[in-house]
Amino acid sequence: MKGQPCRIVFPRVSDALDQDEEWIFVERGGRMQKIRLHNYGDIYRIPGLYEELFYKKLGCDSPNVVCGLLDRAMKRHGGPDSLRALDFGAGNGMVSEKLSELRHCEFLVGIDILKEAKEAAERDRPGLYDHYWVMDLARLDEFNRKRLQSYRFNTLVTVAALGFNDIPTRAFLNAFNLVPKGSWIAFNIRDKFLREDDRSGYRNALDRLQDSCFQILEQTDYCHRRSITGRKLCYRAIVGQKTAEADIEDLFEKRCVRST
Ligand SMILES: C[S@@+](CC[C@H](N)C(=O)[O-])C[C@H]1O[C@@H](n2cnc3c(N)ncnc32)[C@H](O)[C@@H]1O
Structure with missing residues (x-):
């Protein structure tokens, strides 16, 4: 570069x-x-x-691990021949680049909250995305909801972007509902956000999704990267299929999920 x-x-x-x-x-x-x-x-x-x-x-391996797990799940459980993927928290495009190496991608859309991410993706990986939107999915308006739903995605990928004041649960759930039933969902998350004492809201959100509209097909625990002092930062990669729409307002109204 x-x-x-x-x-x-x-x-x-x-x-x-x-x-x-x-x-x-x-x-x-x-x-x-x-x-x-x-x-x-x-x-x-x-x-x-x-x-x-x-x-x-720092040895980050997450695009490989998450996209590799998605590829394996699709081979085992009968995935689509061609991906129409939403890369949420897309950064400078490393995940979509990996996805394109592994599977045929007919349509790729990146979303990130930072304009610097879009600029870097266009600078470092020009032509990778069909569209790249700078947008906050926690505040998704009707115009953008309809536009994004019209893309008829069959895959949602989110790597290294959940928790830690990055993508909040509401934005992730909004992204979940932008892809139709039957879509493939692949993401990773730090182990501590899956524990019972989690305060980020992700543990509850994922439990509720599994109760009602998300079936996990493959998952693996692995080292996402090292900290700057050399400690392993442990994450879980999860791949599954959406089985129904998430009732997001119900989840928040019943306080099943915090919006942080
Ligand atoms: C560690 S980077 C990961 C980038 C890419 N997925 C990768 O694996 O290389 C996290 C990305 O999430 C984005 N992000 C953080 N909060 C976000 C939000 N609320 N909505 C969309 N993107 C967000 C950041 O701007 C950043 O580009």
């Missing part, structure tokens, strides 16, 4: 930093910049930094 070369410097920090508190120094053109790892806008602005940091230095 072209651009001014940069050097990543890891700070000496204790193990106490949570995943969304981690930060690094980036040296570029004689300047040192402190960047928080979850400050994706700053990272996407520097060509190649996202790949160098998360994939080369």
